[in-house]
Amino acid sequence: MNKWQDNKAWFMVIPVFLVVAVSAIIPLMTVVNYSLQDIFGPDQRVFVGLEWYKDALTDSRLHDALSRQLLFSSLVLLIEIPLGILIAMMMPKKGWSASLSLVLVALPLLIPWNVIGTIWIIFMRPDIGLLGAAINGMGIPFDHTAAPVSAWVTVMMMEVWHWTPLVVLLAYAGLQAIPEAYFQAARIDGASAWATFRYIQLPKMRGVLTIAILLRFMDSFLIYAEPFVLTGGGPGNSTTFLSIYLVKQAVGQFDLGPAAAFSIIYFLIVLLFCWLFYQALLKVGTGDKS
Amino acid sequence: MARIDLKQLAHSYRRNPTSAGDYALHKMDLIWEDGRAYALLGPSGCGKTTLLNIISGLLRPSKGQVLFDGKDVSATPPQERNIAQVFQFPVIYDTMSVFDNLAFPLRNRKQPEAEIRKRVEEVAGMLELQEDLNKRAANLSADTKQKISLGRGLVRSDVAAILFDEPLTVIDPHLKLLLRRKLKQIHARFKLTMVYVTHDQLEALTFADQVVVMNEGQILQIGTPQDLFENPQHTFVGYFIGSPGMNFLPCRMQNGSACIGELRIPVGSGTEQLQGDYELGIRPDFLELHDNQVAGSHRVTIKEVEDLGNCKIVRVQLAEYSLKVKLPEGRDTPIETGYLGFPPEWIRLYADGRLLERSAQYQTQRGASI
Numbered sequence: 001m002n003k004w005q006d007n008k009a010w011f012m013v014i015p016v017f018l019v020v021a022v023s024a025i026i027p028l029m030t031v032v033n034y035s036l037q038d039i040f041g042p043d044q045r046v047f048v049g050l051e052w053y054k055d056a057l058t059d060s061r062l063h064d065a066l067s068r069q070l071l072f073s074s075l076v077l078l079i080e081i082p083l084g085i086l087i088a089m090m091m092p093k094k095g096w097s098a099s100l101s102l103v104l105v106a107l108p109l110l111i112p113w114n115v116i117g118t119i120w121i122i123f124m125r126p127d128i129g130l131l132g133a134a135i136n137g138m139g140i141p142f143d144h145t146a147a148p149v150s151a152w153v154t155v156m157m158m159e160v161w162h163w164t165p166l167v168v169l170l171a172y173a174g175l176q177a178i179p180e181a182y183f184q185a186a187r188i189d190g191a192s193a194w195a196t197f198r199y200i201q202l203p204k205m206r207g208v209l210t211i212a213i214l215l216r217f218m219d220s221f222l223i224y225a226e227p228f229v230l231t232g233g234g235p236g237n238s239t240t241f242l243s244i245y246l247v248k249q250a251v252g253q254f255d256l257g258p259a260a261a262f263s264i265i266y267f268l269i270v271l272l273f274c275w276l277f278y279q280a281l282l283k284v285g286t287g288d289k290s
Numbered sequence: 291m292a293r294i295d296l297k298q299l300a301h302s303y304r305r306n307p308t309s310a311g312d313y314a315l316h317k318m319d320l321i322w323e324d325g326r327a328y329a330l331l332g333p334s335g336c337g338k339t340t341l342l343n344i345i346s347g348l349l350r351p352s353k354g355q356v357l358f359d360g361k362d363v364s365a366t367p368p369q370e371r372n373i374a375q376v377f378q379f380p381v382i383y384d385t386m387s388v389f390d391n392l393a394f395p396l397r398n399r400k401q402p403e404a405e406i407r408k409r410v411e412e413v414a415g416m417l418e419l420q421e422d423l424n425k426r427a428a429n430l431s432a433d434t435k436q437k438i439s440l441g442r443g444l445v446r447s448d449v450a451a452i453l454f455d456e457p458l459t460v461i462d463p464h465l466k467l468l469l470r471r472k473l474k475q476i477h478a479r480f481k482l483t484m485v486y487v488t489h490d491q492l493e494a495l496t497f498a499d500q501v502v503v504m505n506e507g508q509i510l511q512i513g514t515p516q517d518l519f520e521n522p523q524h525t526f527v528g529y530f531i532g533s534p535g536m537n538f539l540p541c542r543m544q545n546g547s548a549c550i551g552e553l554r555i556p557v558g559s560g561t562e563q564l565q566g567d568y569e570l571g572i573r574p575d576f577l578e579l580h581d582n583q584v585a586g587s588h589r590v591t592i593k594e595v596e597d598l599g600n601c602k603i604v605r606v607q608l609a610e611y612s613l614k615v616k617l618p619e620g621r622d623t624p625i626e627t628g629y630l631g632f633p634p635e636w637i638r639l640y641a642d643g644r645l646l647e648r649s650a651q652y653q654t655q656r657g658a659s660i
Contacts, residue, residue: 179381181379182381184343184348184368184377185377185381187367187369188368188373188395188443189369189394189395190369190395192398199383199386199394203384203385
């Protein structure tokens with residue numbers, strides 16, 4: 001076979017390449033292109049080099065949004081992963097009750113994101129909201145439109161309510177995949193419930209938990225619709241996360257150049273963190289030291 | 291070490307069993323003598339594992355009792371029964387080293403660390419695991435993992451019995467032999483009661499002093515390998531043990547002969563009184579195939595000859611029945627037609643699947659004897 005024949009296979013890749021180009025590469029390159037220019041109108045643009053990147057990296061509001069975002073994502077992981085495992089372990093393993101509890105747990109995942117924001121606005125209203133009024137009734141002042149702490153609590157509760165089910169489903173699948181013999185052996189070996197969890201269930205869930213952590217980190221880091229509907233980033237800037245700040249800049253002020261530079265930085269941050277998580281999670285529990 | 295008694299034991303996975311079909315194990319009485327090696331043999335789904343899990347305490351029997359040395363343990367959880375169990379797929383604690391795996395049952399029982407070290411090293415020596423003690427258990431081969439799960443059972447000095455649930459299924463064939471020998475050594479050294487579940491008759495026959503054959507939730511026969519081979523108590527045992535299994539022919543008894551259509555096969559003394567329908571069973575190993583007509587032989591058509599290297603399996607047609615004959619290698623087989631002899635001392639008669647003993651029972655009418 002000659003070299004030409006060997007390389008004919010490349011033609012087969014063309015359709016996929018075109019789809020990926022249109023859907024990902026070209027838009028991404030457009031953003032890269034924008035990020036290097038100052039755009040006044042469709043025909044008025046000036047090449048500014050790395051100006052917008054310098055601006056973005058020294059923008060204190062962006063720094064604030066980033067630290068807010070990191071705090072938010074850390075809290076999400078710290079709450080949702082243990083809670084998800086706990087709920088998955090308490091769910092029935094078989095029979096009609098298992099199917100029922102799966103459906104009930106999955107319900108929040110089926111609701112459109114902006115509707116979720118609306119549900120929680122009503123739920124948390126200090127005057128008529130079921131929970132909001134109840135908290136105020138207990139003498140604790142609570143108003144997510146006025147107090148930053150209230151706003152944070154509300155956004156966190158909504159996020160946990162909305163996305164813990166995903167962790168539950170993944171952890172549940174991981175638990176169901178453990179052969180019965182492991183639990184039988186543990187009983188014969190006299191292992192306590194904690195030892196069974198620590199040495200059998202947790203190690204066997206490693207794969208699904210890696211995926212759960214990555215998905216929840218990425219999603220929470222990119223969160224937009226729910227807090228936007230619920231608080232619009234306020235009060236003040238207290239719940240202005242990275243994507244909300246980005247949209248405010250790009251759409252609100254129509255500053256395409258800086259917004260594009262910001263997007264690229266945002267993208268790189270997400271990529272960096274995911275890579276770090278993935279590397280760390282690959283090593284956890286395998287005893288490889290490096 | 292312990293003697294294990296099963297009294298009037300029955301088990302159903304349904305909450306309210308009504309018919310016999312609801313039972314995974316039918317009512318049985320069984321004694322496992324202290325220090326002996328038993329094999330529990332039967333096809334998949336016959337209730338072997340259920341029985342094993344009842345002995346180890348993982349399952350609570352619906353009916354009857356389990357006694358260890360005369361003490362009722364039916365309600366005792368597995369961790370208090372001093373039972374070790376090795377499963378079909380090696381169960382190891384992935385995140386631990388081999389040492390920690392072996393020490394796990396002792397640590398759970400809060401034994402002093404010095405004692406644990408001593409026991410683990412002893413067991414590791416016996417199973418040839420010393421080299422691997424500090425390695426992570428997750429990265430070892432299947433046979434080593436299986437040795438570790440066995441070791442977790444042996445490490446406890448008070449262990450009453452070791453139960454094996456098809457432990458060699460996932461082991462490479464050449465390692466199976468080594469591991470099986472190891473098991474026999476351990477049995478010889480510690481005189482532990484061992485129960486070995488398998489569906490592989492070769493494994494059962496080589497491992498055990500006594501083989502328990504089960505089918506459809508019932509124990510059909512308990513005996514030495516020789517017993518099972520020569521005197522199968524049930525047609526299923528005849529068919530299941532031996533390769534190929536026993537030949538069975540429906541027959542009508544008349545004047546001490548089994549009548550199969552026009553053919554008459556004498557079945558030996560003490561059967562003159564038998565009347566009615568029976569099944570005649572004979573091992574392929576004991577059938578005689580001649581080139582020429584010999585007294586008492588019957589003309590058969592040769593259908594197929596399988597040469598296995600150390601023997602030949604010949605399939606022959608007698609009237610409308612197909613039989614298998616096992617001949618030693620190197621013997622010429624007749625072509626197309628031959629003459630089949632039935633040595634009366636190897637003929638067994640079965641009524642409703644059960645063997646008729648060559649005793650007074652033979653004198654009675656069929657039906658009264660069962």
